[in-house]
Amino acid sequence: MVAETTNEKATSWMDTPPRSPLLRHYSAKLIANMPWLDKLSSPLQGWVNGLFGSPKDASYRIKDMLAGIWLGHPVHPILVTIPIGAWTSTMxxxxxxxxxxxxxxxxxxxxxxxxxxxxxxxxxxxxGLANWVDTDGQEQRTGMLHALLNGSVTVLNASSAVLRFTGQRKTAIALSSAAYGLTIYSSYIGGELAYSDAIGVNRVIPEAGPDEYVAVMEASDLEPGKLTRVDAAGMPAVLLKEGSTIHAIAATCSHLGGPLDEGSYEDGVVYCPWHNSGFRMCDGAVVNSPAVYSQPTFAVRERDGKIELRRLEHA
Known part of the structure; x- marks a missing residue:
């Protein structure tokens, strides 16, 4: 327990850097002391969102592709191995x-x-831009620094590539060596986003769900056409009744954990209220990004006047 003096200004834990190890502490403290990054992030996010449009726009398919819906996994971690591996070989x-x-x-x-x-x-x-555009707060600022570092690395290496053609190889090597040092720190920042801030992580993974049917509500209480949240042995699920059919998928959005039951439903698709990720209610499949992981589904049955659910597959 850490005591606070009565005159100490209260600070949210969201803005408090981890105490250890020292590398994480001072790296997070550095980012926290860079509020000017927010002045770059907001207009950039606005421009990128305007470029991609809404999920119903044809241009949004570009974002879906970059995010990795077709892969079922973010594409960014795969592609970053190319420049890092290539520039390591260059060194x-x-x-x-x-x-x-x-x-x-x-x-x-x-x-x-x-x-x-x-x-x-x-x-x-x-x-990376397609993954970052839906972040906010500390993650948004961290991602902006990550992008600026990577941009600097690219400029240094592009300059190095030109100098190599002009015969100034030793100067070119000095530039690419400096770029490699920035690459290492930028990779560390990227790791913080992925592993500490859980950007790009499937948020449904920690939820278990029942292997056997469990009762979740009275069948007579389920209103047709209304997204309804229930608890299936500790796992939140969202139900939707259409005619005589009841669909059930995980209620925690796989993208950043938004409550799907508080979202909207249209033409067989439920949209997350936080970042508008779309999922088919019939099978949990991703319809549009930023989510790339499908929602787990449930088998549904009515028994003795109650609706019962059983989880069907892994997240």
């Missing part, structure tokens, strides 16, 4: 060349890996 080849400056094969290999990394950085940036 290794550069070090070998520095040991023997007559080794043209090492120079050519370093240059090829540099350009491969730049190509991969483009796709990585686009998919």
């Amino acid at each position: 290794v080849f550069d070090l070998v060349w520095l040991a023997n400056e007559d080794d043209d094969a090492m120079a050519r290999s370093a240059d090829m890996m540099m350009w491969l990394g730049l190509a991969g950085a483009t796709g990585s940036a686009a998919t």
Whole structure:
């Protein structure tokens, strides 16, 4: 327990950096002391959201593709391996060349890996932007710093690539080495977003649900056409009755945990009230991003005047 003095200004835990280890503490403190990042984030998010449009717009399909609906998993973690791997190879080849400056094969290999990394950085940036655009608060600020660091890395490496063509290889290596140092810290920031802030994580995973049928409500109390939240052995579920059919999927949005029962329903699709992720009520499949993970579904039956649910599949 940590005592507070009566004159100490109260600070939300959301804005308080972790105490340990020191790297996380000072990294989070650094970001907390960068409010100017918010002035960049808000207009950028507004512009990107305007570019993608709404889920019913054809342009929104671009966001769905970048987010990874087709993959069932965010695309960004896959693509980031290309620039990081390529630029690591560039550094290794550069070090070998520095040991023997007559080794043209090492120079050519370093240059090829540099350009491969730049190509991969483009796709990585686009998919990262599609994931970041629906964040807010500390995650939004952290993501903005991550993007600025990656942008700086790309500019340094692009400059290095040009200098290599003009014969200024040692200066080019100095630039790419500085870029690699920034890459390491930016990767750390990206890890914070993924593993500490759980951006891109399936939020339904911690919920278990019943292997056997459990009663959740009186059948007579379920109103047709109304999203209704129930508890299935500790797992929130949302029900919808259409005619004689009752659909049931997990009520916790797989994207960032929004309550689907508080969302809207239209043409067989329930939309999350937080970020408008769309899921088919009949099978939990993702209709539109930002969610990429489908909602778990439930088998439904009526017995002795009660509605009973049993979870069907893994998240």
